[in-house]
Amino acid sequence: MAKATTSIRRQLILMVATVLIVINVVALWSAHIYANRAAKESYDRLLYGSALQMAENINILDSKFFIDLPVSAFETLALSTSDRAFYSIINGQYRVLTGYKDLPNIPFTQLLQQSSEKEKFIPIYYEAMYRGETVRFVALGKRLLEADSVNDVFIIVGQTLDARRAAATEISQMALQFVTLFFFITLLLLLFVIWRVLQPLQAIKQAITERSPQELSPLEADVPSEIAPLLKSINYFMAQLDNTLSRLKRFTAEAAHQIRTPLAGLNSQAQNALDETDEVLRQKQLQHILESSNVLTNTVNQLLSRATLTHRYQSHPFSPVSLDHVIKETCRELVVWALEQQVEIEYLGDIQVTINGDEFALKQMLQNIIENAIKYSPKGSVVEVELMVIDELSETSVVLQIRDQGIGVPDQDKEHIFEYFYRSPENFTSGSGIGLSIAKEVAEHHDARFHLKDNQPTGLIVEVIFPQRKGLSYES
Amino acid sequence: MKVSYVLVICFILVSRMVFADAAQQITYITFPSLNKPPKYQEDVLAIYGAINHQAISPLFKAYQEKYPHVAIHYTESNTRHLYEQFISQPNMRPDVMLSPAMDLQFKLANDGYALAYDSPELSNVPKDSHWRNELFGFTYEPIVTALNSDILVGEASPLSREQLLNLIRSKNHLLDDKIGLFDIQQSGLGYLAWAYDGQQSRSYGRLLEAFGTHQARLYTDTSSMLNALLKGQIFIAYNLVGAYSYQWSKKYAWIKTIMPTDYTTIIMRTAFIPRDAQQPTLAKRFIDLLLSPEGQHILANQSGITPISTKVKGPYSRDELSKLPHGIFRPIPLGLELLIQTDDAKKQLIYREWDNAMFIISNDSSSIP
Structure with a gap:
């Protein structure tokens, strides 16, 4: 019993969900990074703008700093409504001119370097703890030139981070909302697509379960090209099954008939023998009964051997078989029985052939063909068995010929003699009518072909042609 | 009820100790608690304010009616003096600081002296009347x-x-x-x-x-x-x-x-709770009252001070104020x-x-x- 290992649907959903989650997590993470950077940059700009406005309003007047900070500098800071702000204006001697006197971590060395080298302001950003909160500072250095003195002034403006955090959170949350929505919509769409794609499998399953066990006609379903081979295989398998089943039915009916007729004959002959008073006649009748029972035994044996063979086909794998050896052995076994019929068996051929096959089955086949040949041979004639290699149309094949000198088979009967229980109308010899059909089945099982030819002057040639296949080898 | 009310008022009037510091113009006023004799330990809410005590006392009264066990110690002075005292005497800081000097109040809040408090009453007043959750404007x-x-x-x-x-x-x-x-x-x-x-x-x-x-x-x-x-x-x-x-x-x-x-x-008078207030809970209740419709109503009707809330009715409400001849109102932004x-x-x-x-x-x- 086949066990379902994993569901395609579950695997698909799992994979799709995993991919989606990974994509969304990456998207969220990048949105988060972007949000933080965007918020940082925009609020840094405000801070810088404020510091610039302060810097513009610091001048030297009569060797003294003149500081008149504009309201707009503070209005710029006030744009982040919920943040504290701190500032300080410091001169070159590190004395605080106005503003907060205890701002931390002021990068004086960097500032000095900048104000001496650069003409433009380059803001220096840094973060520090001040009054219990993290504060983002910007520091600017400005060099004021008067007639013969150089004065540096440093502008430090800082602001707490609430507004930027709020802005970053807002952007992140918007991204989160979008990504969540996107996730569920895509997931739903993909679930629908998966359902849609797997629908044909469901349809096939449905179609098969709804059938009665006897119905073996091909399944009709519209399926995508990927699933079509599966359907084709199923249909092919069912056609085979149908074929086998009908053959079996026919065989069973024929077999029943074939056994019933001789049994009825036996019955009446035995009745006659009982009633017979003449001892000589009764002996003769008993002789008939024995013959009939022999025929019947033969038939039953054949049927059994066929059943054995059918079973072997399914259970026995092929192995290398020496064909010439099997033929010789079969001939040897039959030679005594042939001589009783006053028929000789002659084996011709000196090649050695090995094929992949079932030795027991092959022997059955040979036995049946040769017995059949002997049966139809006139007394004193010879049955020739020959194994040869033929090159035809660049294809090499091994051919076994069994030639007899009997009356032969008319052309109209040739195609029927392999059918079960077929006997030509003019045939009066005893036989089961099953031997050749078994032989043919064995041959087909080995991919070999049967061919019937007329012998000269009279008689039949049965040809079994083993095609050139893997596992076939021969040497002269 | 009425008798007790009158008694209480008499009590307040009698017990009100008014000291006037001539040089600094400082007035100390005590509003004793309503239901406890003063010799027992009582909760004291210390308030510094640059608001005339006659104007603010109706609010104190309302507060004490709600919380009768609380005595209020009110120190009245001018805005700059209160600011300087706040800075220079860290051990004597009040529980609530009231002042119309918005800049000084703001500086204290910005410098981290104010306690953050999310008053549930903030929804009653305009959005721009408070800064962070530290400084609360309550008049207009x-x-x-x-x-x-x-x-x-x-x-x-x-x-x-x-x-x-x-x-x-x-x-x-x-x-x-x-x-x-x-x-x-x-x-x-x-x-x-x-x-x-x-x-x-x-x-x-x-x-x-x-x-x-x-x-x-x-x-x-x-x-x-x-x-x-x-x-x-x-x-x-x-x-x-x-x-x-x-x-x-x-x-x-x-x-x-x-x-x-x-x-x-x-201008807005603003209030904040100092970070090192002795009685932050009492102070928070005071802020709640100050911003509540009730407190705003007292301002508009009894104190003669226009409250920040636009919803309150009364002779000194914002409605009434805008009926008087005036120019463009330019509120100093908080x-x-x-x-x-x-x-x-x-x-x-x-x-x-x-x-x-x-x-x-x-x-x-x-x-x-």
Whole structure:
């Protein structure tokens, strides 16, 4: 019993969900990074703008700093409504001119370097703890030139981070909302697509379960090209099954008939023998009964051997078989029985052939063909068995010929003699009518072909042609 | 019920200990708790305020009716003095700090002295009336000009600053030594209003010159200025708090209160809870009351101070205020813009201008009220 290992649907959903989650997590993470950077940059700009406005309003007047900070500098800071702000204006001697006197971590060395080298302001950003909160500072250095003195002034403006955090959170949350929505919509769409794609499998399953066990006609379903081979295989398998089943039915009916007729004959002959008073006649009748029972035994044996063979086909794998050896052995076994019929068996051929096959089955086949040949041979004639290699149309094949000198088979009967229980109308010899059909089945099982030819002057040639296949080898 | 109420009021009146510090103009007032004899340990809510105690006491009363076990110790002084005391005496900080000097209050909050409190009552007041959850504006008061209408002699009262300047010019020496101003170096509110004028108006320079040439008198608080006006020591008082001035106008018909029609500065009184308050829970309850419809209603009806809430009805509500003749209301924003007012460099500039105007012409026109 086949066990379902994993569901395609579950695997698909799992994979799709995993991919989606990974994509969304990456998207969220990048949105988060972007949000933080965007918020940082925009609020840094405000801070810088404020510091610039302060810097513009610091001048030297009569060797003294003149500081008149504009309201707009503070209005710029006030744009982040919920943040504290701190500032300080410091001169070159590190004395605080106005503003907060205890701002931390002021990068004086960097500032000095900048104000001496650069003409433009380059803001220096840094973060520090001040009054219990993290504060983002910007520091600017400005060099004021008067007639013969150089004065540096440093502008430090800082602001707490609430507004930027709020802005970053807002952007992140918007991204989160979008990504969540996107996730569920895509997931739903993909679930629908998966359902849609797997629908044909469901349809096939449905179609098969709804059938009665006897119905073996091909399944009709519209399926995508990927699933079509599966359907084709199923249909092919069912056609085979149908074929086998009908053959079996026919065989069973024929077999029943074939056994019933001789049994009825036996019955009446035995009745006659009982009633017979003449001892000589009764002996003769008993002789008939024995013959009939022999025929019947033969038939039953054949049927059994066929059943054995059918079973072997399914259970026995092929192995290398020496064909010439099997033929010789079969001939040897039959030679005594042939001589009783006053028929000789002659084996011709000196090649050695090995094929992949079932030795027991092959022997059955040979036995049946040769017995059949002997049966139809006139007394004193010879049955020739020959194994040869033929090159035809660049294809090499091994051919076994069994030639007899009997009356032969008319052309109209040739195609029927392999059918079960077929006997030509003019045939009066005893036989089961099953031997050749078994032989043919064995041959087909080995991919070999049967061919019937007329012998000269009279008689039949049965040809079994083993095609050139893997596992076939021969040497002269 | 009524009897007990009257008794309580008597008790308050009797037990009210009023000390006046003559030099610093400091008043200490105790409002004892309602239901506990004072010899037992009681909860004390310490409040510093630059609000006239008569104006604020209805709120204290309402608070004590809600929390009868709490005594309130109220210290009243001028805005700058309260600020300096707050900074210089960290061990004596109050539980609630009330002041109209928005810049000083803001500086304290910005510098981290205020306790954050998400008052549930914040939804009752406009959004821009508080900064973070630390500084809470609770009034909406115009800065006005008051004058003795006797000097007009039939002339129309000066509605704008321009008209005021014309009046001063036409009366000339009649007004020498007769103009009252806040001493901007002593009063935080005076500095705030004056510096804000500097940002708003082009008449600022000419006003300053006119005040200087007429040897304006300088006062540290609104009440003393109004007192001087009443006594005839001055005829014009510039930039004082509307609430008190309107009350006096009501009482004394010859005192006229004018909201300048060019623009009318609006200030908010603000409250915050210091971070090192002894009784933060009591203080929070006080803030809640202050911002609640009930507290705002008391302000509009009993205190005579226009509350910040637009929904409250009463004789001093914002509705009533806007019915009086006024210019564009220019509320001083409660935000980082206020830092400019506390900037030392800026302060020195304004002081210098002020001193130049006030003291160059006549050095002996003393500013002591």
